[in-house]
Amino acid sequence: MRILLANKFYYRRGGDCIYMLNLEQLLKQHGHEVAIFSMDYPENLDSPWKKYWPKNMSKLAAFTRPFGDAEVRRKWTALLDDFKPDVVHLNNIHTQLSPVIAEIAHSRGIRVVWTLHDTKLVCPCYTCTRDGKWCEECFTDKKAVIRHKCMPGNIPGAIIGWREILKWNKDRLQACTDKFLPPSQFLADTMVKGGYSAEKMHVLCNFIDVSKVQNPSLKKEDYYVYLGRINSSKGVPTLCKAASQLPYKLIVIGGGELLPELQAQYKDCKNIEFVGQKNWDEFRPILEGARFMVLPAEWSENNPLTVIESQSLGTPVLGARIGGIPELIEEGVSGMTFASGDVEDLKAKIVSMFEGSFDYAAIAKNAQKRYNAEAYYEKIMKEYEG
Template identity: 55%
Template sequence: MKILLANKFYYPRGGDCIYTLNVESLLKNKGHEVAIFAMQHPENLPSTYQHYFPSETTFSLFTSLLESFQRPLGSKEVIQKFNYLVDDFQPDIVHLNNIHSQLSPVIAKIAYQRGIKVVWTLHDYKLLCPRYDCLRNGYTPCEQCFSDKIKVIKNRCMKNSLPASFLSYLEAIKWTKEKLEKYTTTFIAPSRFISAKMIQGGFDAGKIVILNNFIDIKKTEYEPFQKEDYYAYVGRLSIEKGINTLVKTAQQLPYKLKIAGTGPLWTDLKKNVSPENIEWLGHQSWPEIKELVGKARFTIIPSEWYENNPLSALESLCLGTPVLGANIGGIPELIEEEKNGMLFDSKNENDLKDKIEIMFSKEFDYQSIAKESCKRYAAEHYYTEIMKIYQQ
């Protein structure tokens, strides 16, 4: 088959990008032809198709007003370059990922109009929430826009800015649920939670298939499961990830916490939080993460937003390392209490503190966790299921 993968960025920037790269690799290894459509960016990986990529847009103070207005609604450049790529590549499937704003759903419309099947993997809640994360102003869980998109303006949800929120409102009413459903053959929901939210927001349940994300389990081969006396956080250092709650709680405990990752809170956290039991590792490559997570007693996902199907949890479990996760979003679907981890109430420092202490006192069957997780999240299983979706 010939599959065209579309995502805003073409480098390992976040979970959506890593997923796109993993799908590309998986499909190519199985003998399929794969093309890429993304926005130009200095960190993009080399691609045969990069001359089709539309120019970079950042929505910053330096971005022209016209460009900021046009891109989310479907710019001439995106339309032209996507049509060129479709003409030259002639895909059987257009598989969308995170495309809003920088690319826009105009590419779904083009594919539909040209009779090409559209599959869309849902990495966040952008089809329901103009902000994408169901957090009002980035702090408070909110679902008001599921039924009334004007709330994004009233609450100034985008950067607490009226112009930015107004643009997001225009984007939402341009690309309505009815249009997106019409253009898309199948939505892939990586968790039951996001599937339920899509249905709650009025999307047709018959168009949604639940399929967990996957990883290359060969890269998680790690024995003999010898653990050291610390726990670890791997991920973005930002408010919605719950890193402030974690750090505040960790300072009250004697256990060693190793934190890998960067983000908007990196500078402030390093400057203002420096107890001996917290180690800041910054950005880490996969071999370093593998070593860090493989030797940890457990990893922690303290999210305060509707986390979908976090790859960091899948990687941890496939390495045989239990997960202590916030009871929010799709995280509970990954954790069997006291078998491969535990849950705590999101934002609840006291419950988090108690559960960290319990996790350090518990014994887990690390080899069993790795074996069962590798079976569940293997690329081979994903390939079988994704081909059913492509071919249905």
């Protein structure tokens, strides 16, 4: 089968990118031909398909690219002409690529499936949060994004977000997409609340290449770890505030806009160590040696790969009770949950995680079975075949 994967970036930037990179490898291992469509970005991995990729988006292009500009249309059409895919599998494409690629593929009779990694299709600012709280106002009133200035860039950004969700509305996107694949029930339910058809939704939890997590050491040391982007929506400031008041060592893995600020703020705190961005081979031993991984998200994470990776290495997870995170954690067995954004509850649960007892071998065994790539392959092929 010839499968065309599309995502706005093509490097290990976040969960959407990691998912697509893993899926590309999985499909190739099973003998399928796979092409990639992305935006040409400096940090992208090399690819034989990059000649088809539209250039990195400029400030000026921010006013045209979200609506399907001429370059995207031209290069996407050329890729369809040359590769002739049986299936187009979309991931995060809004703004940098735009859903116009779904319409073009559909108009040619190509099957289109779309893995959803966030709530962008029902919320212009991706997160369904406002002032740190869950918000569904845009589900029924699209101008709410302008009224509350929810997008970066204040009014100009909000106007672009408003125009974008008006153009790429639920009726238009459902007409050109055969199936949406939300990785969590939470996201599927959110899409339905936003007006999408439940029949178009098929929940497919993310997966992991089990060969990457074989034979974890299960030997735990006296530290815990955060793995991910260093920003406010991930709850890292809240985590650092809690960690600075406790006697346990926290290792923070990742990069992001708040890293320099937090490094300066906690430079004298011996319990917090920032180690920066790491690749899999570098952070795997840190993650599998941790007593637990903490995910303090303050926006509705969908189906975070960091939870899947941690549990597959036998590392329990302390996760915020928000979005799809609780679906991945069996309380007291594979981890614990706490009230998102609540420093005191987070502190109490960190203590409980250190004082509790977990069967690390059982966590790894159950996670590797639950998130097995081969089981996922069988499911995704059914979606491709229709």
